[in-house]
Amino acid sequence: MSSATNPQDTWKQLAGAAAAELVEEGMVVGLGTGSTASHFVQALAQRIQQGLHITGAVASSQATYTLAADLGIPLTDLDTHPELDIYIDGADEIDPQLCLIKGAGGALLREKILASSARRFVVVADPTKRVEQLGHHYPLPVEVIPLALTPISRKIANLGAQVKLRHAGAAPFITDNHNFILDCTFPQGISDPGALNARLHAIVGLVETGLFIDMAQQVIVGGPDGVQVFQQ
Numbered sequence: 048m049s050s051a052t053n054p055q056d057t058w059k060q061l062a063g064a065a066a067a068e069l070v071e072e073g074m075v076v077g078l079g080t081g082s083t084a085s086h087f088v089q090a091l092a093q094r095i096q097q098g099l100h101i102t103g104a105v106a107s108s109q110a111t112y113t114l115a116a117d118l119g120i121p122l123t124d125l126d127t128h129p130e131l132d133i134y135i136d137g138a139d140e141i142d143p144q145l146c147l148i149k150g151a152g153g154a155l156l157r158e159k160i161l162a163s164s165a166r167r168f169v170v171v172a173d174p175t176k177r178v179e180q181l182g183h184h185y186p187l188p189v190e191v192i193p194l195a196l197t198p199i200s201r202k203i204a205n206l207g208a209q210v211k212l213r214h215a216g217a218a219p220f221i222t223d224n225h226n227f228i229l230d231c232t233f234p235q236g237i238s239d240p241g242a243l244n245a246r247l248h249a250i251v252g253l254v255e256t257g258l259f260i261d262m263a264q265q266v267i268v269g270g271p272d273g274v275q276v277f278q279q
């Protein structure tokens with residue numbers, strides 16, 4: 048178990064531990080990406096060491112796959128298990144309808160595939176992630192085919208966004224799927240996530256957006272007073 052070094056990390060750890068309690072014997076479990084999801088993965092590994100048996104876990108990123116493998120979590124894939132019993136992941140922003148911005152970790156495409164393959168999608172977070180309207184704290188990440196970088200950037204800018212190619216050091220950040228990420232800031236926030244998502248998806252070469260709309264059934268927020276649960 049990693050040591051919690053600041054209050055926010057302690058809250059993430061609380062949420063991750065609470066989510067691990069939702070995993071039941073024999074389940075196929077989807078593992079999210081990011082620091083909060085990592086706390087969940089560690090808590091799940093602890094439960095497995097204590098005797099919980101799961102059918103297998105599917106990771107949403109190479110980083111999570113490596114973490115889970117190192118912790119001895121049995122891993123599987125969507126070919127073997129196309130339906131997950133539960134998917135647990137973090138988020139960058141969560142609005143009152145439980146719509147999310149995800150993708151600060153760059154894993155949004157696989158995360159959305161797992162979320163859409165799960166019978167139940169549970170978000171783990173700390174209170175800083177809860178917002179009244181999406182888009183004010185984090186830019187919206189979208190994954191794009193590198194060949195189409197410039198035309199896609201222009202089309203998203205025409206929707207009113209400031210568009211920035213994500214970098215890892217001096218080079219563009221490359222996703223696990225060998226694509227680029229564009230971080231799109233909408234200065235007025237995102238008033239209609241569904242409409243924006245539809246307009247973005249109409250852009251050819253744009254693979255996926257970090258808008259997760261009507262996907263999360265439950266949000267577990269760890270905070271100074273313990274854990275709070277929000278339901279759809």
Ligand SMILES: O=C(CO)[C@H](O)[C@H](O)COP(=O)(O)O
Nearest residue numbers: 081082083137150151152154
């Ligand atoms: O969407 C994600 C990765 O693509 C993460 O779930 C999101 O960025 C939250 O990360 P953290 O738990 O580290 O705050």
